[in-house]
Amino acid sequence: MKVGFYPGCSLEGSSKEYSKSLFAVSEKCGITLEEIKDWSCCGASAAHSLNHDLSIALPARTLALAEKQGLSEIVIPCAACYGRLAASQQAILNDKAILEKTEKYIDMAFTGNVQLLTVFEFLQKYIFPVADQYIVDKLNQKTACYYGCLLARPKDLTKLERPENPMEMEKVMEKAGATPIDWAFKTECCGAGFSMSRTDLVAKLSGRILEDAAERGADSIIVACPMCHSNLDLRRPEIKKQLKKDINIPVLFITQALGLSMGISAKELGLDKHFVPTGKAVSCIVKKEA
Amino acid sequence: MIICSIQLIFFCIKRQLNRFNIEIVHESIETKPGNSLKSRLEESVGVIVSHCYQCGKCTAGCPLNEDMDIKPNQVLRMLQAELPGYEDKLLSSLSIWLCLACDTCYSRCPQEVKLSQVMDFLRQESVRQNKVNPKAKDILSFHKAFLETIEKNGKLNEVWLTLNYKLKTLNMIQDVQKAPSMFFKGKLNPIPSRIQHVKEMEKIFQRISENEGGDK
Amino acid sequence: MARIGVFICHCGENISATVDVAKVAEEAAKMPGVAYAMDYKYMCSDPGQTKIIEAIKEHKLTGIVVGACSPRMHEATFRKAAEKGGINPFLCEIANLREQVSWVHPRTEATTRKAIDIVRTIVNKVSKDTPLFPIKVPVTKTALVIGGGIAGIQAALDIANAGHQVIMVEKSPSIGGHMSQLSETFPTLDCSQCILTPRMVEVAQHPNITLHTFAEVESVSGFVGNFDVKVRLKARSVDMSKCTGCGTCWQKCPSKKIPDEFNAGLSYRTAIYSPFPQAVPNKPVIDRANCNYFQKGKCGICKKVCPAGAIDYEMEDEIIDIKVGAIVTATGFDIKHTDFFPEYGYGEFKDVIDGLQFERLASASGPTSGEIRRPSDGKIPEKIVFLACSGSRDKAKGIEYCSKICCMYTAKHAMLYKHKHHEGNAYVFYMDIRSAGKNYDEFVRRAIEEDDVHYIRGRVSRIYEKDGKLIVKGVDTLMNAEPVEIEADMVVLATAVVANPDAESVAQKMHISYDKHHFFAEAHPKLRPVETNTAGIMLAGACQTAKDIPDTVSQASAAASKIMGLFSSDEMTREPVVAVVNRCMPPLFTTCTGCLLCLEVCPYHAIEREEIKDRRTGEILKVAAKVNAGLCQGCGTCVAFCRNKSIDLQGFSNQQMLSEVVALLNKPF
Known part of the structure; x- marks a missing residue:
């Protein structure tokens, strides 16, 4: 089965392991991901901060390309990209004037008939029905499922059932044989795009998240957003300075955790690419009882 | 490898110099009745400021409330009041740049005020009127570096973005220690990846900036 | 020949600001059948009514049209005036020039033209009006x-x-x-x-x-004075005439884990239960959905232990008919429960409770005998936070209205807590204090000034649990919008009042x-x-x-x-706007063919089958429909369904309605 795929810039750079693990899991389950040809950047927070039209036009170009390519559904694993693409599609479909203006900017037709899938929706729809036959191991650890902002808000785009305390990721983790913990910071902001410009604020916000997960006994934190991952993983030294204590809980992408339960090797899932060693999470794994 | 990086830095500096010619043109907008910040906001974004009844729930939930000089509900309050001096204070505030667009405020707002869109508008207006708070310069530089990178390449390359940002902020030391390990983990591509039709990207930027010129 | 009077009201400036009232009166005077037309500032006032009465007498009017506000407002007023003037009140009709003209249009010539047209239709209708007489019906007291x-x-x-x-x-x-x-x-x-x-x-x-x-x-x-009501007496499973309310049954009932509605879910009750000790009547019922006997067919303990033999498992619902x-x-009413608040934990934190639950905690007859204790661990809270406007005045949650009672009961709750625990801290997050009422604001001030309740103006964004405490994230909007974080032991949501x-x-x-x-x-x-x-x-x-x-x-x-x-009189009068089946000379008697489609569609069951018999032989000559004027509400459904137009609504007959349309079509251009 084929599903359209929009990687976004981070998945080609700092979050290669997210892409790697998504492909590994999909391949295992017989799903082929078809990349949008010549896709471009969604514009991220820079575009909507500085130019409203640009923040709609940039995702629109990629969506129009997907339409041209005949993709009816695309999975957007990056939560930030998903947020921008979905917001752009919604703005265009809700307002004819915006549609006309945007079509002029991108010099392409736009119908908006591509269905956008978050990573949860993708897993739910394509991986879940067949997952059980491939899951051979139990993660056997307490996981703190972290959604951040863009997977939970705004609620009309993310389509979560309980936006203040979502359970979608927990369902995946339970399938993978982990024990999701109940914690308070699942949908708090990590500092997002301030990673470089205001590292101090990222350390503060991500620090709070990490601290709560640690205090409630999490063995690993599961994320589905490259920005959240890099803030919680790459920024660990700054967080350490902020909290004045060392928290070494590894941060895994949801697809890496799921991949582990399917017996895919740590290397194939890109677990060696993290800054915080992931050995602790891998060492918990046990064989699933038949 | 090293040579490669040096070349890259030079290339960036060159581009940066070129860029001075096309810096965003700042302008001053006179405040006339009917042309207030509030009325322009309501017209362009469609957020009705009077819907806010100042309960403060936005501020209560804002992850950066402590760091903001003007709290989220006060931003709306200042727009509502339309008193002399408020507009300048607002456009030169740090808050509008600190907003992370996490949408916590909107998701809990009893009056469904899309505050993140208000913040976007105020940022753009702040740049247009050349009133950006000095403390927000790094944030603005980052956004600009980001957009320039994708204008030229169609997608982001973290090395390019970083170098471009460093040139803008002259903050050379930050994160240098992270680079080698990122590189060896295969997370940094020094060769910028580009989309095939880069020209299309430039055209989109160009058309939008032309259209905005027409709007004025 | 009809002699109709037209009276155009200015309604202060309500009508005259947008409609050229003098012009309307002037045009009305030219309409066929109109003998007199005038305009006046307040037609409904005493002098206005006097003008109508005098005009009827002076100009020998046979019907009047008042161009004024909606008939819902003053039709009765003007009909009374018409009666005083000596004409049948149903020959007075209202042309609605306010709600249908001046309030919905700007001041233009077209607006005045519309007003004239409306007057024209009503004038033509009045020319077809016939006198009607109120219907008298008996009253069931x-x-x-x-x-x-x-x-x-x-x-x-x-x-x-x-x-x-x-x-x-x-x-x-x-x-x-x-x-x-x-x-x-x-x-x-x-x-x-x-x-x-x-x-x-x-x-x-x-x-x-x-x-x-x-x-x-x-x-x-039925209808006013004569309602027929069916009441379902649900099967109590307890014979009220035998039960003495001794309580043996509920003491012995083995199903003891059913959330107690009276205590707002803070305690449990049994399957056979009386809601509270002071209940009236203080005789139990069996909650069949939670009873072992009814669900599993086993148990029957209550029946065995009842000394009066009052338990009756075979009892069935009974429907009784009453006339009132x-x-x-x-x-x-009902209130929203804590599960309505995602940001306050979806009702999953035990120590976040609603106002009614707090009432039960504070009540001497409640589950804690009036001691305010946390539902989770029974500890006395040292810090308690009250959130006013929980769900009220919240458009996003679909409740934009103020629930009115919460400001007062929240002040009361905080006060009761402070009276029982002087050392405790009570905080109230509020948006406005709405305490209009006799001695109400004084009451709130007492909570603040004498009982040291801390009022903080701002809404709470979120509550989460950590180490047995509830972290309340609020804001003090009166203090430069400073974020406020309180580690509370208990939170009371003053949840919205709903239907x-x-x-x-x-x-x-x-x-x-x-x-x-x-x-x-x-x-x-x-x-x-x-x-x-x-x-x-x-x-x-x-x-x-x-x-x-x-x-x-x-x-x-x-x-x-x-x-x-x-109930002060034995019979009451009703408006004669009811349907009637026409009558004519034999051998036809009526044009009704007796298809009785009307009987099927009447929502008020006001239509009966009537047999027209030969007076001498008793032979059935014809079957026709007959309207019971007491039951008819004048909705007109039967008129619309009647295939050969044998039913008409008095005051709104087919001919009268048509005359209004004709007036518009035939108007001079």
Whole structure:
């Protein structure tokens, strides 16, 4: 089965392991991901901060390309990209004037008939029905499922059932044989795009998240957003300075955790690419009882 | 490898110099009745400021409330009041740049005020009127570096973005220690990846900036 | 030849600001059949009415048209004036120049033209009007009160004390309603049960009141003065005539883990139960959904232990028919529960409770005997946070109105807590303090000034649990919008007052209107606040909108007095706007062919089959439809369905309606 795929810039750079693990899991389950040809950047927070039209036009170009390519559904694993693409599609479909203006900017037709899938929706729809036959191991650890902002808000785009305390990721983790913990910071902001410009604020916000997960006994934190991952993983030294204590809980992408339960090797899932060693999470794994 | 990086830095500096010619043109907008910040906001974004009844729930939930000089509900309050001096204070505030667009405020707002869109508008207006708070310069530089990178390449390359940002902020030391390990983990591509039709990207930027010129 | 008078009202400036009233009168004077036309500033005023009366006499008018506000407002006023002038009141009609013209159009020539056209149609209609005479119907002097809360109790006692019969129907096993659950009442802090229970007993013992608890209204038909109501007496499984209320059954019942509704879920009850010790009647019912005997077929302990042999598992629902002349709807309200608040934990934190739960905690008859303790671990909270406006004034949550009672009861709650725990800290997050009422604001000030309750102006964004504490993230908007974080032991949400979940179906059964929040609609928001649009059905209490006890009791007494007025004479007059089947000379008798389609479609069951017989032989000559004028509500459905136009609505006959259209089509251009 084929599903359209929009990687976004981070998945080609700092979050290669997210892409790697998504492909590994999909391949295992017989799903082929078809990349949008010549896709471009969604514009991220820079575009909507500085130019409203640009923040709609940039995702629109990629969506129009997907339409041209005949993709009816695309999975957007990056939560930030998903947020921008979905917001752009919604703005265009809700307002004819915006549609006309945007079509002029991108010099392409736009119908908006591509269905956008978050990573949860993708897993739910394509991986879940067949997952059980491939899951051979139990993660056997307490996981703190972290959604951040863009997977939970705004609620009309993310389509979560309980936006203040979502359970979608927990369902995946339970399938993978982990024990999701109940914690308070699942949908708090990590500092997002301030990673470089205001590292101090990222350390503060991500620090709070990490601290709560640690205090409630999490063995690993599961994320589905490259920005959240890099803030919680790459920024660990700054967080350490902020909290004045060392928290070494590894941060895994949801697809890496799921991949582990399917017996895919740590290397194939890109677990060696993290800054915080992931050995602790891998060492918990046990064989699933038949 | 090293040579490669040096070349890259030079290339960036060159581009940066070129860029001075096309810096965003700042302008001053006179405040006339009917042309207030509030009325322009309501017209362009469609957020009705009077819907806010100042309960403060936005501020209560804002992850950066402590760091903001003007709290989220006060931003709306200042727009509502339309008193002399408020507009300048607002456009030169740090808050509008600190907003992370996490949408916590909107998701809990009893009056469904899309505050993140208000913040976007105020940022753009702040740049247009050349009133950006000095403390927000790094944030603005980052956004600009980001957009320039994708204008030229169609997608982001973290090395390019970083170098471009460093040139803008002259903050050379930050994160240098992270680079080698990122590189060896295969997370940094020094060769910028580009989309095939880069020209299309430039055209989109160009058309939008032309259209905005027409709007004025 | 008709001699019609036209009177155009300025309505102050309501009409004259947009409509050229002088021009309308001038044009009206030229219309065929019009003998006199004038305009005046306030037609409804005494001098205005006098002008109408005098004009009728002076110009020998046979009918009048008043161009004024909606007929709903002043039709009755002008018809009375017409009668004083000496013409049949139904020969007076209203041309609505305010709601349909001046309020909805700008001042243009076209607006005036529209006004003239409307007057023209009504003039033509009046020329076809015939005198009508009010219908007299007998009144059944028994009132039905639906709901046994304080509103129903007050209304029932007032009507019963005036000497009329009252039937009270309450859906739960006991009367008392929400008031019986309250601890103390504002602004006097007197005990709720102490003032309520004597009234409950009075209802039970009153010779004029018949009480049906554990019963629901099935259907209501008929009309004011003559309602036919079906009431379902739900199977109690306990024979009320044998039961002594000794309590042996519920002490022995093995199903003990059913959340207790009376204690707002803070304790458990048994499957056979009486809701609370002061219940009226204090005789149990079996909750069949939770009873082992009914669910699994095993148990039967209550039957074995009952000394009076009152348990009857075979008992079935019974439907009784009652006839009443008027109805008080006092079905009360509900509140939103904590699970309505995602940001406050989806109802999953045990120590985040709603206002009603706090009442039970503070009540001497409650699960903690009046000690304020946390539901989670029974500890006495040292820090307690109250959130006013929880869900109220919250458009995003679909409740944009103010629930009215929360400001006061939150002040009361904080005060009760402080009275019991002087050392404790009470915080109230609020948006505005709405304490209008006798001694109300003084009460709130007392909480702040004497009892040291900390009021913080701002809403709370989120609550989460950490280490047994509830972290409350709020803001102080009066302090430069400083973020405020309180580690509380307990949080009380003053949740929004909402309509009962079954309010919509109740309203539909009663044929009364309701608003989008399912609160029942009064006939007029200012001038008829206790009546509904359905004559003979009154409203009392919070089924209309959120209300406190004093307002509820006032409205209940007002509803009672409306009904007493209705019952003050043996018969009542009704407007003659009813359908009639035509009659003509033999051998036709009527053009009705007796297809009786009308009988099928009439929503009020007002149409009967009539046999026209030969007077001498008794032979059936013809079958036709006949309208019972007492039941007919004048809706016109039968008129629309009649295949050969044998039914007409008096006052709105086919000919009259057509004449209005013709007037428009034939107007001079």
